[in-house]
Amino acid sequence: xxxxxxxxxxxxxxxxxxxxxxxxxxxxxxxxxxxxxxxxxxxxxxxxxxxxxxxxxxxxxxxxxxxxxxxxxxxxxxxxxxxxxxxxxxxxxxxxxxxxxxxxxxxxxxxxxxxxxxxxxxxxxxxxxxxxxxxxxxxxxxxxxxxxxxxxxxxxxxxxxxxxxxxxxxxxxxxxxxxxxxxxxxxxxxxxxxxxxxxxxxxxxxxxxxxxxxxxxxxxxxxxxxxxxxxxxxxxxxxxxxxxxxxxxxxxxxxxxxxxxxxxxxxxxxxxxxxxxxxxxxxxxxxxxxxxxxxxxxxxxxxxxxxxxxxxxxxxxxxxxxxxxxxxxxxxxxxxxxxxxxxxxxxxxxxxxxxxxxxxxxxxxxxxxxxxxxxxxxxxxxxxxxxxxxxxxxxxxxxxxxxxxxxxxxxxxxxxxxxxxxxxxxxxxxxxxxxxxxxxxxxxxxxxxxxxxxxxxxxxxxxxxxxxxxxxxxxxxxxxxxxxxxxxxxxxxxxxxxxxxxxxxxxxxxxxxxxxxxxxxxxxxxxxxxxxxxxxxxxxxxxxxxxxxxxxxxxxxxxxxxxxxxxxxxxxxxxxxxxxxxxxxxxxxxxxxxxxxxxxxxxxxxxxxxxxxxxxxxxxxxxxxxxxxxxxxxxxxxxxxxxxxxxxxxxxxxxxxxxxxxxxxxxxxxxxxxxxxxxxxxxxxxxxxxxxxxxxxxxxxxxxxxxxxxxxxxxxxxxxxxxxxxxxxxxxxxxxxxxxxxxxxxxxxxxxxxxxxxxxxxxxxxx
Ligand SMILES: [Zn+2]
Numbered sequence: 001x002x003x004x005x006x007x008x009x010x011x012x013x014x015x016x017x018x019x020x021x022x023x024x025x026x027x028x029x030x031x032x033x034x035x036x037x038x039x040x041x042x043x044x045x046x047x048x049x050x051x052x053x054x055x056x057x058x059x060x061x062x063x064x065x066x067x068x069x070x071x072x073x074x075x076x077x078x079x080x081x082x083x084x085x086x087x088x089x090x091x092x093x094x095x096x097x098x099x100x101x102x103x104x105x106x107x108x109x110x111x112x113x114x115x116x117x118x119x120x121x122x123x124x125x126x127x128x129x130x131x132x133x134x135x136x137x138x139x140x141x142x143x144x145x146x147x148x149x150x151x152x153x154x155x156x157x158x159x160x161x162x163x164x165x166x167x168x169x170x171x172x173x174x175x176x177x178x179x180x181x182x183x184x185x186x187x188x189x190x191x192x193x194x195x196x197x198x199x200x201x202x203x204x205x206x207x208x209x210x211x212x213x214x215x216x217x218x219x220x221x222x223x224x225x226x227x228x229x230x231x232x233x234x235x236x237x238x239x240x241x242x243x244x245x246x247x248x249x250x251x252x253x254x255x256x257x258x259x260x261x262x263x264x265x266x267x268x269x270x271x272x273x274x275x276x277x278x279x280x281x282x283x284x285x286x287x288x289x290x291x292x293x294x295x296x297x298x299x300x301x302x303x304x305x306x307x308x309x310x311x312x313x314x315x316x317x318x319x320x321x322x323x324x325x326x327x328x329x330x331x332x333x334x335x336x337x338x339x340x341x342x343x344x345x346x347x348x349x350x351x352x353x354x355x356x357x358x359x360x361x362x363x364x365x366x367x368x369x370x371x372x373x374x375x376x377x378x379x380x381x382x383x384x385x386x387x388x389x390x391x392x393x394x395x396x397x398x399x400x401x402x403x404x405x406x407x408x409x410x411x412x413x414x415x416x417x418x419x420x421x422x423x424x425x426x427x428x429x430x431x432x433x434x435x436x437x438x439x440x441x442x443x444x445x446x447x448x449x450x451x452x453x454x455x456x457x458x459x460x461x462x463x464x465x466x467x468x469x470x471x472x473x474x475x476x477x478x479x480x481x482x483x484x485x486x487x488x489x490x491x492x493x494x495x496x497x498x499x500x501x502x503x504x505x506x507x508x509x510x511x512x513x514x515x516x517x518x519x520x521x522x523x524x525x526x527x528x529x530x531x532x533x534x535x536x537x538x539x540x541x542x543x544x545x546x547x548x549x550x551x552x553x554x555x556x557x558x559x560x561x562x563x564x565x566x567x568x569x570x571x572x573x574x575x576x577x578x579x580x581x582x583x584x585x586x587x588x589x590x591x592x593x594x595x596x597x598x599x600x601x602x603x604x605x606x607x608x609x610x611x612x613x614x615x616x617x618x619x620x621x622x623x624x625x626x627x628x629x630x631x632x633x634x635x636x637x638x639x640x641x642x643x644x645x646x647x648x649x650x651x652x653x654x655x656x657x658x659x660x661x662x663x664x665x666x667x668x669x670x671x672x673x674x675x676x677x678x679x680x681x682x683x684x685x686x687x688x689x690x691x692x693x694x695x696x697x698x699x700x701x702x703x704x705x706x707x708x709x710x711x712x713x714x715x716x717x718x719x720x721x722x723x724x725x726x727x728x729x730x731x732x733x734x735x736x737x738x739x740x741x742x743x744x745x746x747x748x749x750x751x752x753x754x755x756x757x758x759x760x761x762x763x764x765x766x767x
Contacts (some may be wrong), residue, residue, distance in 0.1 A: 193227070
């Protein structure tokens with residue numbers, strides 16, 4: 001039986017977004033969804049069902065063995081927009097896709113349907129006990145259960161949000177097929193299989209139980225208890241450091257759903273412990289988590305800043321989990337986190353004109369946002385982004401027994417049908433601190449109106465009803481409850497004064513982000529392609545330690561939420577603006593704070609580090625940083641569709657899938673004795689790597705598995721044949737995977753003067 005919730009979110013169709021940044025984002029996303037072609041997303045579903053594709057498949061991750069993941073997200077996002085806007089175009093797309101999936105499923109004839117290459121074979125191997133499971137690879141396919149989860153979720157949303165009954169039929173048949181795969185597996189075999197990312201399979205199966213009342217689906221959901229991760233969390237052990245973040249979050253969303261149908265307190269407690277760990281010990285100022293996709297040590301952020309912070313999917317999933325926690329207890333802490341992550345990550349992750357979305361949202365000092373290509377990348381974050389940008393209405397208001405919660409301050413209108421109440425929320429928040437709530441009802445209604453009193457609102461709030469102030473007894477981080485008989489035309493005016501504040505990093509009290517009320521501010525450093533961006537102190541330090549913020553940050557006249565630093569920026573002062581508005585700019589959201597005396601000492605250390613780097617630079621003829629956009633562009637990076645980037649231990653890398661390749665052009669000086677220095681890691685290395693390293697197409701060396709270094713970066717040096725490069729200014733270094741084999745992660749490519757480099761004595765150290 002379902003648990004009794006303290007609060008329940010309203011349906012998307014009951015909440016209408018009105019003019020403002022969130023509606024703008026939804027509209028931008030709406031246009032994007034209509035630009036996508038369902039037939040292209042369906043291409044591999046048809047192909048693997050033995051039907052002729054109606055259009056070529058898309059590229060990026062859709063051309064990999066993760067193909068089909070986007071279709072699931074797309075089905076969800078179109079269902080959400082239909083639910084919100086009631087536009088026939090979205091319903092037509094949902095129906096069309098569902099019909100096509102049914103067709104493909106019938107062609108398979110056994111309930112199976114997917115766009116995963118070799119999908120059915122992979123699962124049959126698994127069912128037979130042949131389980132080859134790695135972090136992202138199950139029997140040679142890229143996270144096939146993750147991809148199935150997206151399809152299940154899309155079908156669920158088509159059924160729930162658009163009333164498409166056929167979607168439920170297709171979903172059940174697919175679930176029955178999955179049951180056939182999973183049923184023969186022992187607990188140990190399940191555990192082995194779940195080493196590979198499986199999304200929220202437990203979530204969608206629990207939902208299917210809810211939609212069908214078939215208990216077997218709940219039983220199946222419960223089989224996805226991944227002991228390796230969930231057992232320690234159930235014991236309140238933060239086992240997250242070093243784990244892939246977005247692999248874990250959906251498991252906890254699944255537990256939340258299971259709890260809601262089983263009343264199993266262990267599941268609730270585990271989900272809550274996880275939420276508290278992530279929100280309070282693994283999250284950056286923008287509410288996002290992860291560095292290069294991975295959790296770090298608890299409260300460890302100082303050394304984890306770079307272009308690949310805060311994967312956007314993770315926050316999409318954390319907000320889903322947060323919504324469940326709020327529904328259980330209606331406490332303001334969850335609603336406060338929701339605001340932080342919604343305004344400062346999700347809203348910040350979409351390009352407001354193009355509709356492109358970020359994969360990682362860089363919090364690097366001097367970083368900039370990189371938006372995925374809308375039609376050629378199809379990363380996980382494009383998929384979840386489609387949904388995030390379509391569902392802003394989903395957590396603004398909640399209802400309880402004779403209670404209405406106003407959690408988020410977003411210009412919108414709520415139709416509360418149960419009570420015959422319409423609530424118009426008029427606000428320009430966060431540009432303004434005034435929120436007007438206007439009630440319309442045919443007859444008087446008694447209920448408690450609960451308005452969130454944000455945790456950051458240390459200056460108090462004021463509330464008036466029909467022009468009369470009321471006493472507010474509550475404290476920040478709670479709800480202001482106003483229980484009365486409401487009548488048509490009642491007007492509530494809430495003012496939440498905003499102010500500037502610093503939020504220091506947990507592990508560095510002198511490195512802080514600056515907020516104005518709910519809004520994370522970013523220093524605007526210049527254009528996103530500013531050639532000076534890599535220079536020393538491009539992101540200035542602030543000689544403002546210990547000084548009240550309002551003495552050195554002044555509002556810029558005529559601009560909303562813009563502030564100018566005065567006298568404290570070194571070597572320059574900057575203007576700050578909301579991070580969510582920062583597009584095509586270089587920025588910093590974290591600042592190092594010093595007293596003037598402290599800086600005089602610290603700068604000497606900064607310079608020492610600089611000198612060491614300079615000596616290395618002197619013997620370097622060229623250096624390419626794989627995995628970072630600008631350096632790759634500068635070195636004419638090329639590669640096939642299997643190549644991917646990532647981040648590990650604060651270093652960006654590039655790798656390639658089976659038989660893949662990539663190359664960089666590097667400068668050479670044939671008059672010098674040269675060496676190519678390639679940086680690898682042995683940490684958490686992926687197996688099945690075997691590849692050639694070539695110089696201008698000539699084999700330089702063959703690399704096989706078998707590095708036995710400890711868990712650290714290490715360099716492998718290749719003397720370059722100067723004669724072969726005579727007269728050349730550049731040489732192409734190509735990594736070519738052997739057939740069916742991958743290329744390991746490459747963290748750096750450096751061409752050096754061999755003699756000078758040896759004198760540095762760093763040839764086998766990490767650099
Ligand atoms: Zn993602």
